[in-house]
Amino acid sequence: MQFTGRAEEAETQPCSALPDDPFSEAPVSPAAFIARMEQLGPWLPDDPALPPVGLAVSGGGDSLCLAWLARHWRKNLLAFVVDHGLRAESAEEARLTVQRLTAMGVPARLLTLTTLTKGPGIAERARQARYAVLARACREAGCLDLLLGHQADDQVETIRMRQEAGSGPEGLAGMGWVTALPDVRLVRPLLSVSRQALRNTLRQAGLTWVDDPSNQDTRAERVRIRYSLQVQDTRHTLWQTGVKAGAARMQQDAERAAFLARQVTLRPEGWACLGPDLPEPEILSALIRCVGGLIYPPSPAAVARLQAARQEATLAGVQLVCGQAGWFLVREVAAMAAPIPAQTGARWDNRFELWLPSAVSAEGLSIAPGGLGLERKDRGGWTARFCATLPALWREDRRVAVPHLGWCAEEGLKHARFLFQPPVSVTGSGVYGLPETRGEQHHT
Numbered sequence: 001m002q003f004t005g006r007a008e009e010a011e012t013q014p015c016s017a018l019p020d021d022p023f024s025e026a027p028v029s030p031a032a033f034i035a036r037m038e039q040l041g042p043w044l045p046d047d048p049a050l051p052p053v054g055l056a057v058s059g060g061g062d063s064l065c066l067a068w069l070a071r072h073w074r075k076n077l078l079a080f081v082v083d084h085g086l087r088a089e090s091a092e093e094a095r096l097t098v099q100r101l102t103a104m105g106v107p108a109r110l111l112t113l114t115t116l117t118k119g120p121g122i123a124e125r126a127r128q129a130r131y132a133v134l135a136r137a138c139r140e141a142g143c144l145d146l147l148l149g150h151q152a153d154d155q156v157e158t159i160r161m162r163q164e165a166g167s168g169p170e171g172l173a174g175m176g177w178v179t180a181l182p183d184v185r186l187v188r189p190l191l192s193v194s195r196q197a198l199r200n201t202l203r204q205a206g207l208t209w210v211d212d213p214s215n216q217d218t219r220a221e222r223v224r225i226r227y228s229l230q231v232q233d234t235r236h237t238l239w240q241t242g243v244k245a246g247a248a249r250m251q252q253d254a255e256r257a258a259f260l261a262r263q264v265t266l267r268p269e270g271w272a273c274l275g276p277d278l279p280e281p282e283i284l285s286a287l288i289r290c291v292g293g294l295i296y297p298p299s300p301a302a303v304a305r306l307q308a309a310r311q312e313a314t315l316a317g318v319q320l321v322c323g324q325a326g327w328f329l330v331r332e333v334a335a336m337a338a339p340i341p342a343q344t345g346a347r348w349d350n351r352f353e354l355w356l357p358s359a360v361s362a363e364g365l366s367i368a369p370g371g372l373g374l375e376r377k378d379r380g381g382w383t384a385r386f387c388a389t390l391p392a393l394w395r396e397d398r399r400v401a402v403p404h405l406g407w408c409a410e411e412g413l414k415h416a417r418f419l420f421q422p423p424v425s426v427t428g429s430g431v432y433g434l435p436e437t438r439g440e441q442h443h444t
């Protein structure tokens with residue numbers, strides 16, 4: 001297979017009109033794709049001396065087409081192909097995908113998962129393991145952004161699934177064009193392009209792809225929804241629902257960011273100072289997620305009850321505490337994660353990431369809670385209840401450092417640091433609905 005396309009050639013071909021026609025089947029032109037990327041920037045300049053933009057490529061029609069379009073947009077790319085290791089043929093398929101990407105002029109790295117086992121919840125476990133390995137690979141390669149191949153049909157299916165689950169407007173906005181994770185920005189530039197348009201784009205370019213047989217597995221919820229959404233009108237209505245909810249979400253995120261900047265401090269120690277008034281339930285929910293290191297939001301009804309009661313209580317592993325300066329959210333000690341081995345990049349309790357000076361021996365070193373007994377006025381005046389939730393370094397069963405309190409029993413660990421890296425951003429740094437042109441904010 002050869003990489004032959006050029007943006008100028010493709011401009012003369014019929015193309016789906018981004019961003020407004022998510023159900024057109026016409027091939028996508030690289031020029032339209034490039035225009036979309038400009039809306040979703042800013043991007044680092046396309047310079048080989050700078051980190052590449054990452055691409056997650058399964059080898060399926062969507063992400064392979066993403067790679068082909070992205071290759072017209074810039075040279076400095078790095079694709080990641082994850083082999084979940086769950087099917088006998090997966091290694092060969094992943095190798096073939098790497099080969100196809102290389103032939104397209106996109107450097108590719110194979111990431112092999114070895115610990116997944118078939119069984120209950122495998123789709124979700126595989127998804128989480130995939131995002132974890134992709135985020136790690138991006139960090140190692142210095143990629144600030146990772147492009148994903150989700151497209152309009154995926155978006156409509158997501159919105160329908162969330163509708164069925166009774167989601168509020170936030171969920172009905174569907175997947176974001178941009179979502180910020182602690183390590184990397186996830187970008188989905190194809191959200192307004194149909195699956196069929198992407199396949200037609202590949203056919204026109206003379207490229208082939210691999211279809212994952214698990215996509216046809218009717219036991220999977222997404223596949224059941226896919227078959228139930230054959231009626232075009234239903235899909236259009238769902239798309240419009242998503243666009244409207246997305247615009248509302250962007251507006252709400254802007255208001256939320258203003259409120260947070262005025263009232264709330266998310267402390268590097270991992271707790272939140274809320275001030276004298278409790279924020280509205282949606283903001284409270286996002287803050288609970290941050291402080292608790294929660295992958296999923298707590299139950300909306302439970303958050304609404306907590307907010308209305310205005311009393312100290314515990315929810316989803318987070319305590320609402322009333323202090324002299326107002327309300328606080330702090331991690332519940334009993335809910336914290338078990339100790340883990342300490343090494344640079346280790347993520348404990350889904351909240352804190354460790355950085356160790358390179359000279360330090362990680363032998364016998366672990367991360368576990370350990371601020372108790374060190375609470376003193378000159379270290380911020382946090383009470384035992386707060387300090388008990390701080391991460392500490394332990395060598396065997398001896399506490400050797402609590403970096404947040406500036407306490408250290410081993411000289412080499414003086415510069416060890418725990419970064420508070422909550423799983424979500426409370427300030428809503430995503431892009432939902434239809435992205436707007438960024439105008440002068442754009443860098444390249």
Ligand SMILES: Nc1ncnc2c1ncn2[C@@H]1O[C@H](COP(=O)(O)OP(=O)(O)OP(=O)(O)O)[C@@H](O)[C@H]1O
Pocket residue numbers: 055056057058059060061062063064080081082083084130147148149150154212215
């Ligand atoms: N094994 C994988 N390796 C790398 N990226 C992946 C992998 N599986 C999924 N992704 C990324 O996540 C996106 C959405 O995943 P999903 O499972 O919906 O895709 P798919 O239908 O398997 O493949 P495709 O989107 O390429 O047709 C993909 O477009 C791709 O960017």
